[in-house]
Amino acid sequence: MSIIIQATGISQPDKNISAIDHAIEAARSCIEAAQVALDDIDLLINVGVYRDNNLCEPAVAALIQNALGINLNPVTHPVGRTVLAFDLMNGACGMLNALQVASSLLKAKGLKRALLVSGEGHPSKVQSESFPIVHSGAALLIEKGEGDKGFKDFVFESSKDFKGQTGVLDLQLYGTQSRSNVQVLRDANYVLELGDFTCDVVERFLKTHELDKTDLSLVSSHPDSRFAKDLSEKTGVSLAFGVDKVAQWGDSHTTALGLGAHFALQDPQGNSKKALLFVGAGSGLTSGCGLYLL
Missing domain, CATH: 3.40.47.10 (Thiolase/Chalcone synthase)
Structure with a gap:
């Protein structure tokens, strides 16, 4: 099954x-x-x-x-x-x-x-x-x-100390307007450190499951417009069709992997790769990998 x-x-x-x-x-x-x-x-x-x-x-x-x-x-x-x-x-x-x-x-x-x-x-x-x-x-x-075909393996890893992006609602500051306000705070060097952390997680996933990078296409989170491209270059896993388009839209947070999957599965070249590698990356630091065989 x-x-x-x-x-x-x-x-x-x-x-x-x-x-x-x-x-x-x-x-x-x-x-x-x-x-x-x-x-x-x-x-x-x-x-x-x-x-x-x-x-x-x-x-x-x-x-x-x-x-x-x-x-x-x-x-x-x-x-x-x-x-x-x-x-x-x-x-x-x-x-x-x-x-x-x-x-x-x-x-x-x-x-x-x-x-x-x-x-x-x-x-x-x-x-x-x-x-x-x-x-x-x-x-x-x-x-x-x-x-x-389908999903085969998942793995998630988190760093020991927290670093990331946090949504904060200051009730004292916003008062009666609190329902329509939020502050999103981002730690210094968050995306840079997340990129290095995620790269290590992906490399361990590839090694553990004995995966050939040339068989994979990457669908990734987009904390900034360069994150997916940098991850692709560091790991040697090529970007899936449409990932660069999603990256240009900005930080789509929880919708990034769904947006990426939507375009990747419509690859006009008929998904020449054997599998999609889904990589989620965000606050924690937390990164996860999921393998989807095509």
Whole structure:
């Protein structure tokens, strides 16, 4: 049994669309591309971090589920089944974590499909000049398949001491305007150190799994416009189709891997490589790798 990506969907950068709306738009596009019935989705995981109005409850996944109309109230929509929907937040590595969790659940629980969604945006629902993360959305629909294709291995590593990018809400500073404000603070040399740390994680992953770099294409996080390119040059793994385009959009945070997968799987050369190497990298320092055989 394998876990494959059945379809992808994105909501391209638009500063006037909120995080949740970006996630919903990407999910709808993904479901339309897959041509599956809503009631055939068993699991929904949201990995977006920054939320409309700094929402804490309910889970954003539940709001997305409701907007999409997936297996709603069994009293009014008696479909004889339910969907498990929850949020999973681990910054830029969140989508990779969700892929690992969803893959395990699909294999162990007799479920068939999982919708993984992310959306990022300023809590005011409009782009702020001080907010470094681009408003965008991405979604992946994964399902059980047969054969060797699909996700095979995941690994995650974190540094001993924290360094990274942190979202802070100062209630005393913003007062009654707190719901529509956030400060994103970044440690000095964060991206530089993250690049070195991630390079080491990738090299260990390649060595442990005895992978030939020439067989792989890289889909990476984008804490800055050079990160993926630098990682590619340091590790010797070529960039997947469309990764450079996503990098130019800016720091897409949790949506980066979904955006990258969307374009990589549409490679006009027919994915000449044997596998995609997904690499998430963010605060912690935390980096993760996931191998997807094509």
